[in-house]
Amino acid sequence: MRQAVSQPRSPEAELPALTGRARTLDVVLIAIALLYVLANSFGFGEFARLPQWYWGVDIALGVVASVALWWARKHPVLIGVLMIIPGTLSITAGLAVVAAVYRLGASASPRLSIPVVGVHLALALPYHWVVDVPGMDWLTWLIFIPLLYLLTLSVGLLARARQQVIEGLQRAAVADRERYNAQLATLRRDERERIAREMHDVLAHRISLLSVHAGALEFRTKSAADPGHRPMSPEEVHDAAVVIRENAHLAVEELRELLEVLREDESASPLGASRPQPRLEDVRDLIDEARRAGQHVDMTIDEAAVQNARASVQRTAYRIVQEGLTNARKHAPHSPVSVAIRGDDGRLRVEVTNPVALGLTATEIPGAGAGLAGLTERVRIDGGKLRHGLTGGIFALSGELPIGTP
Structure with a gap:
């Protein structure tokens, strides 16, 4: 478990853990991208340099780019590379391409996402030279497109960094919890062993007292029939029996305490169960x-x-x-x-x-x-x-x- 927690997760490994909320957001984003395609479909007349037949290709690329966002979480680099085509050739795919660039920055390594976005920029800038974009001159296009791509990529990288910080904190919390549980288990084991040693000493002491008095009682009562030995008086027998009873009672009580401590549930710390030292x-x-x-x-x-x-x-x-x-x-x-x-x-x-x-x-x-x-x-x-x-x-x-x- 510790090894699995310490290893970073790849984007491909995130899909099984995707929540219903994440997938719902993906569906909403695809719907918005398709609405963007639909809205731009009615502006064909504004793009005078586009032939009639090419407008259908533009819309088709926009639809494909929008639907491809469904796989952007699982394969951000692959989708980001494939989006170069609609990002270069289709005006209706603009929103889907921007969303793919964000997902690329949020889910992929910067050493992969930055070069892919660089290719996007290099191929998207000449579009205005081929087709005049209404309401935007060439200089504005040269400023707007790089800013749009770089801002989107930066937001994605920021989201990725935030997620890495959260996952790092989660891994650290899990590791700290495991260390705490291990230390607690060690403390419990050491405390139980200490209690067991204490009880061994006490029980050995009690039982040895029992053995001495029981042996003396056995010897003196057995020798009562021998004329050469003085039999035990009733008071001596009573005193010996009292000592045996008291020490037997104490031994049983201390043994019961030992068993209660050793049978204690693991969720309860035995640190408070120690007897006075x-x-x-x-x-x-x-x-x-x-x-x-x-x-x-x-x-x-x-x-x-x-x-x-x-x-x-x-x-x-x-x-x-x-x-x-x-x-x-x-x-x-x-x-x-x-x-x-x-x-x-x-x-x-x-x-x-x-x-x-x-x-x-x-x-x-x-x-x-x-x-x-x-x-x-x-x-x-x-x-x-x-x-x-x-x-x-x-x-x-x-x-x-x-x-x-x-």
């Missing part, structure tokens, strides 16, 4: 929630760096902490976790570390999942770097982000 000040709530789930979390936060960090960096730093807590909960559930957020040389450094089970190797630490892959891309967009790996029995997830503009 977390900030670094929300890390404390995240850590408190992890502690309530049974994780042992040690937290160190540089308050000055947190306050100075821009919103996108705070959101990314929050996601680093969330991903680190989630991974620790899934792969090292009984290990203490250390969270450190510090500012240094205009950079915000976020690190989440936890010891792993003895004998666990780096290849057994999940590092290619959607969470870390999406987080790596998120940090890269914010102009930072993300590292994760196992060193000396400690798994570390660390990110370095610019506090200000990257």
